[in-house]
Amino acid sequence: MKTRSYTKWLFVLPAVIVVAALFIYPIFSSLFFSMTSKNLIRPRYSFLGLKNYKDILSDPKFWAAFLNSLKWTVYSLLGQILVGFTAALALNRVKLFKGMYKTLLIIPWAFPSIVIAFSWTWILNGVYGILPNLLVKWKIYETAPQFLTEKNLAFIVLVLINIWFGAPMIMVNVLSALQTVPQDQYEAAKIDGASALQSFQHITIPHIKLVMGLLVVLRTVWIFNNFDLIYLITGGGPAGSTQTVPLYAYEMGWGTKLLGKSSAVTVLLFIFLMSVCIIYFTIMNCWEREENK
Amino acid sequence: MRKKILSAMLSLTMLCTALSGCGSSAAKEESKAPEQNSSEARGSEEKAEANAELEGDITFWHSFTQGPRLETIQEAADKFMEEHPKVTIKIETFSWNDFYTKWTTGLASGNVPDMSTALVGQVSEMINSDAIIPLNGLIDDIGRDKFYENALNELSVDGNNYAVPLYSHAMVMWVRKDLLEKNNLEVPKTWDELYEEAKALTKDGIYGLSFPCGSTDFQATNFLNFYVKGAGGSLLTDDLKANLTSDLAIEGINYWLKVYKDCSPKDSINYNVLDQATLYYQGKTAFDFNSGFQISGVAANSPDLLDYVDCYPIPTIKGTEQKGITTSNQPLVIWKNSKHPEICEAFIKTLYEEDTYVKFLHSVPVGMLPAIKGIEDSEAYKEDPTIQKFAHAEEVISSQIPGGTAIGFEHGPSVQAGILTNQHVIEEMFQDIITNGTDVKTAAKEAEDKLNSLMEAATQ
Numbered sequence: 001m002k003t004r005s006y007t008k009w010l011f012v013l014p015a016v017i018v019v020a021a022l023f024i025y026p027i028f029s030s031l032f033f034s035m036t037s038k039n040l041i042r043p044r045y046s047f048l049g050l051k052n053y054k055d056i057l058s059d060p061k062f063w064a065a066f067l068n069s070l071k072w073t074v075y076s077l078l079g080q081i082l083v084g085f086t087a088a089l090a091l092n093r094v095k096l097f098k099g100m101y102k103t104l105l106i107i108p109w110a111f112p113s114i115v116i117a118f119s120w121t122w123i124l125n126g127v128y129g130i131l132p133n134l135l136v137k138w139k140i141y142e143t144a145p146q147f148l149t150e151k152n153l154a155f156i157v158l159v160l161i162n163i164w165f166g167a168p169m170i171m172v173n174v175l176s177a178l179q180t181v182p183q184d185q186y187e188a189a190k191i192d193g194a195s196a197l198q199s200f201q202h203i204t205i206p207h208i209k210l211v212m213g214l215l216v217v218l219r220t221v222w223i224f225n226n227f228d229l230i231y232l233i234t235g236g237g238p239a240g241s242t243q244t245v246p247l248y249a250y251e252m253g254w255g256t257k258l259l260g261k262s263s264a265v266t267v268l269l270f271i272f273l274m275s276v277c278i279i280y281f282t283i284m285n286c287w288e289r290e291e292n293k
Numbered sequence: 294m295r296k297k298i299l300s301a302m303l304s305l306t307m308l309c310t311a312l313s314g315c316g317s318s319a320a321k322e323e324s325k326a327p328e329q330n331s332s333e334a335r336g337s338e339e340k341a342e343a344n345a346e347l348e349g350d351i352t353f354w355h356s357f358t359q360g361p362r363l364e365t366i367q368e369a370a371d372k373f374m375e376e377h378p379k380v381t382i383k384i385e386t387f388s389w390n391d392f393y394t395k396w397t398t399g400l401a402s403g404n405v406p407d408m409s410t411a412l413v414g415q416v417s418e419m420i421n422s423d424a425i426i427p428l429n430g431l432i433d434d435i436g437r438d439k440f441y442e443n444a445l446n447e448l449s450v451d452g453n454n455y456a457v458p459l460y461s462h463a464m465v466m467w468v469r470k471d472l473l474e475k476n477n478l479e480v481p482k483t484w485d486e487l488y489e490e491a492k493a494l495t496k497d498g499i500y501g502l503s504f505p506c507g508s509t510d511f512q513a514t515n516f517l518n519f520y521v522k523g524a525g526g527s528l529l530t531d532d533l534k535a536n537l538t539s540d541l542a543i544e545g546i547n548y549w550l551k552v553y554k555d556c557s558p559k560d561s562i563n564y565n566v567l568d569q570a571t572l573y574y575q576g577k578t579a580f581d582f583n584s585g586f587q588i589s590g591v592a593a594n595s596p597d598l599l600d601y602v603d604c605y606p607i608p609t610i611k612g613t614e615q616k617g618i619t620t621s622n623q624p625l626v627i628w629k630n631s632k633h634p635e636i637c638e639a640f641i642k643t644l645y646e647e648d649t650y651v652k653f654l655h656s657v658p659v660g661m662l663p664a665i666k667g668i669e670d671s672e673a674y675k676e677d678p679t680i681q682k683f684a685h686a687e688e689v690i691s692s693q694i695p696g697g698t699a700i701g702f703e704h705g706p707s708v709q710a711g712i713l714t715n716q717h718v719i720e721e722m723f724q725d726i727i728t729n730g731t732d733v734k735t736a737a738k739e740a741e742d743k744l745n746s747l748m749e750a751a752t753q
Contacts, residue, residue: 039750041400041422126560127500127577149562151728235509238562239721239728254394255716256747259401 027270034264040257052264062265064240065248072159072244073224079163080219081212084170091171092178102172109168117232120161124148151241154234158242162229170215177211178204206291213284220280221273245269348379349633351407351640354396356389359589361656369649373640380636390509390565393715400424407631408641411624413699414711416448416456421708421751425626427453431638435645439665441695444622447702456624457641460654460661462584463693464519464607464619465686471601472499472579480605482612484520484548487580491556494579501556502580503572504549505564506723511700511714512566513549513723515619518700519582520545522617523609528719529701533709535744537719537737546733550726562727582607584621585659585690588683604686606693620697622664647673659683662691709748718744 034052038045056062087105094101108116123131124147132144147157181204189199227246230236236243236251243251245265253262353370357363363386370382385406387395393415399405400422411419419425432440432454440458448456466487468480472494481487491501506513518528526541536542553561558577561569573581574594581587591602609615625644627637643649645665651673654661658679668674669691680687701710713719722740725731731739 040397041418041424127558127572128575146559149560234563235507237508237724239724241728254397256750257397258750 030263030266030270032263033260034267036260038260038263040253040259045260048260052261053268056261056264056268061240061243062245062248065243065245068155068242069224069244069246071155072162072226072230073220075159076162076166076223077216077219079159080166080170080223081216083163083167085174087167087171088174088178091175102175105171106168108165109172113165113228114232116161116165117229121148121233124157148234149238151238154238155242158230158233161233162223162226165229166219166223170219173211173215174208177208181207209287210284213280213287217277217280217284220276224273224276225269346379347377347633347636347639349636350381350383351631351633351636352383352385353637353640354385354387354392354406354409356387356392356410358386358388359657362653362661365649365653365656366644369644369653370640372649373643377636377639382636382640396424403630405628405630407633408625408627408637410459411456411626412714413447413621413624413702413706414714416624416626417450417706417708417711418715418751419626420450420455420706424629425455426629426631426634427455428457428627428638429454431641432457434638434642435665439667441622441664441666443620443695443698444664447622447698447706448624450706456626458622458664459625459644461620461622461664461694462586462660462662463621463690463697464515464582464584465604465690465693466607467573467581467583467587467602467604469576469579469598469601470603481580481608484608484610486612487608488548488552488556491552491580495556498577500558500572500578502552503561503564503569503578504553504557505561505566505569506553506720506727507561507563507565507568508717508720508724510565511717511720512564512569514700514714514717514719516549516582517542517545517719518619519607520548520610522619522700522703523607523615525616527617527701527703528713529704529707529709531704533704533707533748535709535713535741535748537722537741537744538734543733543737546723546726546737549723550733553723553727562724585662585683585686586657588659588679588686589657592679599682603683604689606689615693617703618693618697619700620694621699623661647671655680659687659690662687662694708751712744712748712751716744716747718747 033045035047035049036045037048091098091101091105123129126132126144126146126149129144129147132141132147135141136144146153148154185203186199189203194202224244225246226244227250230242230244231247231250234242236247246269249262249265249269252265253259353366355366357366367384370384374380374382389412392410393412396405396409396411396415396419405424416425432445435457437445441461444458444461445454448454448458466481472478473480473490476490476493478490478493479486481490487502494501504513504516514528521528521539521541524541526536526539528536528542530536537546553559558572569581570583570587570590571594572578573583573587574590576595576598585604587602587604588599591598606615607618625641627634627641631637644653647668650663650665650668651671654663654668654674655677658677663669663674669687675681699710701707701713704710718740722736725739726733726736
C-alpha cells in the first residue's frame with residue numbers, strides 16, 4: 001500500500017504562511033473595513049453594511065476617476081505594446097551593437113519612478129523647463145505650453161511618459177520570445193513563397209502570442225493600479241483631470257481619512273481587475289487549447 | 294508517573310511566570326505612573342532625581358530637513374545623550390507634507406514617535422485623536438511668562454497646553470527692491486496697488502506675483518486668508534463652519550483669480566510652497582508672500598539678489614492697518630504612546646537653553662524668530678551677520694508675531710481650522726474655477742459644503 005508523504009507540504013508551508021499574511025489578510029481586512037465607518041486616526045468605528053459602496057458608486061468624482069483610469073490604461077497599454085513590439089522587431093534584426101541598443105532602450109525601466117517623475121516635471125516646467133523654453137525659442141509656440149497644467153494636455157503628457165517608461169519592458173519580453181522562434185520555419189515559408197507579412201502572421205504571431213497575452217494581463221493590472229507616476233507628476237490635478245481610481249482611494253483614505261470608504265474603493269478596484277483578468281485568462285486558455293489541438 | 298511529575302513542574306513554572314509577569318507589569322505600571330504625571334505634579338527634588346536617572350530610548354520626528362537646522366538639533370541630541378549616557382535619542386526627519394501622512398497612518402498602526410514637531414493646524418487634530426499629552430508642567434518649568442500669549446493659546450484646549458512653541462514666524466510681503474526702483478514703483482500698501490504693480494512687472498521673463506494653488510499644499514488657502522483676515526474677516530464662521538461664500542471671501546477669490554490671470558505663471562496652478570518660493574529665490578517673481586525663510590532661499594539660489602530683497606507688511610483692502618496677521622508658532626509635542634515622556638520633556642527643556650536656542654535660531658537667521666521673549670534683544674542673538682543685514686525685515690516680521698494666529702485660529706484652536714488647511718479643498722476650488730471655468734460663487738458654495746461635511750465628520 002502506498003503511504004502519503006506530507007514532507008512536501010512542510011516545505012511549502014513557509015511560503016503559504018507568507019502569502020496568507022501578505023495577501024489574504026490585507027484583502028480580508030479591506031473587505032471588513034469597507035463595511036465600517038473606520039477613520040484613519042480614530043480608534044472607534046461602527047458597522048455600516050454596504051453604505052460606503054452606495055456612497056462611492058453615487059459619487060461623480062469616482063466615476064470620473066474610473067473613466068480616467070480606463071483611458072489611462074487603454075492608451076498606455078496600446079502605446080507601450082506598439083512601441084515595445086516595434087522596438088523588439090527592429091532589435092531582432094539588428095546584428096551590430098545589439099547589446100548596446102538593448103541597454104539604451106531599457107534605461108527608462110531601470111530608473112525609480114521618483115527620479116522619472118521629478119526629471120519630467122523639471123523638463124516640462126512651464127517657467128524654467130527645457131522643453132517649453134526650447135519650443136518658444138524655436139518659435140513653435142508663442143508662450144511656454146502648459147504641459148502639466150492644462151487639463152487635456154496634462155493627461156496626454158502623462159500617458160506619453162508612461163509609454164516611454166513601460167515600453168522597454170514589453171520590448172525585452174517580446175524580444176526574448178522572438179528569439180525562440182525556429183529560424184527554419186521562416187526559411188521553409190520563404191521556400192514556399194510566403195510574403196514577409198504572411199510569415200509574420202502565421203509564424204511570428206503564434207509563437208509570441210502567449211507571451212504577449214501574459215504581458216497584457218500583467219501590464220493592465222500594473223497600469224490600472226499605477227499611483228506613483230501620476231501622484232508625483234500632477235497629483236491628480238489640475239482639478240481632478242488626471243485623477244485615477246488609486247489616487248481617488250488615496251485621497252479618500254489619507255486625505256479625508258475615511259479609511260472605510262477608501263477600503264470600499266479598493267475592493268471595487270479588486271473586483272474590477274479580477275474580472276478583467278478572468279476574461280484575459282479565458283481568452284489565453286482558448287489560445288492554448290487551439291494550439292494543442 | 295514521570296509524565297505527571299513533568300506536567301506538574303511545567304504547570305508550576307507557567308504559573309510562576311504568569312505571576313512574575315503580573316508582578317513586573319504591576320511594577321512597571323507603578324514606575325510609569327509618575328512618568329505620566331510628570332508634567333503635572335512635579336516636586337523639584339523628585340524631578341532632579343528623575344533627571345539624574347534618565348534612562349531609555351526615544352524617537353524624535355522632525356521636519357527640519359535643511360542642513361544647518363538638522364545639524365543643530367542633532368548636536369543638541371548628542372549633547373543630551375552625553376549628559377545622560379543611558380538615554381538614546383533617535384532622530385527621523387520628514388518633509389512637512391510627508392509628516393502629516395506619517396503621523397496619521399502611524400497613529401492607526403501605533404507607530405508614532407515619543408516626541409515630534411507639528412504644524413499648528415495639526416495639533417488640534419492630534420488633541421482630538423487623544424494622541425498627545427499636555428505639557429503644562431514643562432511650560433511652567435521653562436517659564437510660562439516667557440512665551441507670547443497668542444502662541445500658547447493656539448496650542449491649548451481647556452486650559453491645557455498641548456504643545457510648546459519652538460520658534461515663530463509671520464507671513465509678510467517680499468519685494469524685489471531693484472525691480473520697483475527700475476520701474477519707479479513704491480512698495481504697495483493696498484491689494485489693488487499690488488495687483489497693478491505686479492501686472493506692470495510681469496514682463497521680460499519676470500512674473501509680478503505667482504498665485505499657487507497646487508492640491509498637495511495649502512498655499513491658496515494661505516493667500517485667500519491674507520486677503521480675508523487682513524480685512525478683519527475669517528474663513529471660519531463664529532460657530533466654526535467654513536465661510537467661503539461671504540462677500541469678503543468671494544472678493545478675495547476673485548482677486549486671486551485676477552492675479553493668476555495677469556501676473557502669475559500658469560504652471561502655478563500645481564505649485565506647492567517650495568515651487569512658489571523657488572520662483573522668488575531664482576529672481577523670477579517680483580513679489581511673494583512668505584516668512585523670513587525667503588532670505589536663506591535667496592542666499593542659496595541667487596546670492597547676487599540678496600541686496601535687493603526685503604519685506605513689508607501684507608497689503609490690505611484700503612491700505613489701513615492689518616486686522617489680522619497669519620503667524621506660525623512651530624510646536625513641539627509629546628505623544629501619548631511615549632514610554633518616556635520625562636526624557637522628552639528634559640530634552641525639550643535643553644533646546645530652550647540660551648546657547649542652544651540661539652544657535653538653533655541662527656541656523657535659519659530671520660527665518661526662525663524666537664518664541665521666547667527677550668532673546669531678540671540678547672547680544673548673542675543680534676551678532677549674526679544675516680540678522681544685522683536684514684534688520685528691517687526682522688523688525689517687520691517680529692512686529693507681526695505678537696498679534697497673529699495660524700489660519701482659522703482667530704476663533705481659537707479647533708479641528709475645523711486644521712481641516713481648512715489639511716484637506717486642500719480651497720486649492721481644488723481654485724483649480725476647478727481656473728480649469729473648468731466653474732462660476733466663482735458655485736465653486737465657493739461647493740467647497741464650503743465639502744469643508745463643512747468634513748468638519749462635521751471630524752467632530753462627530
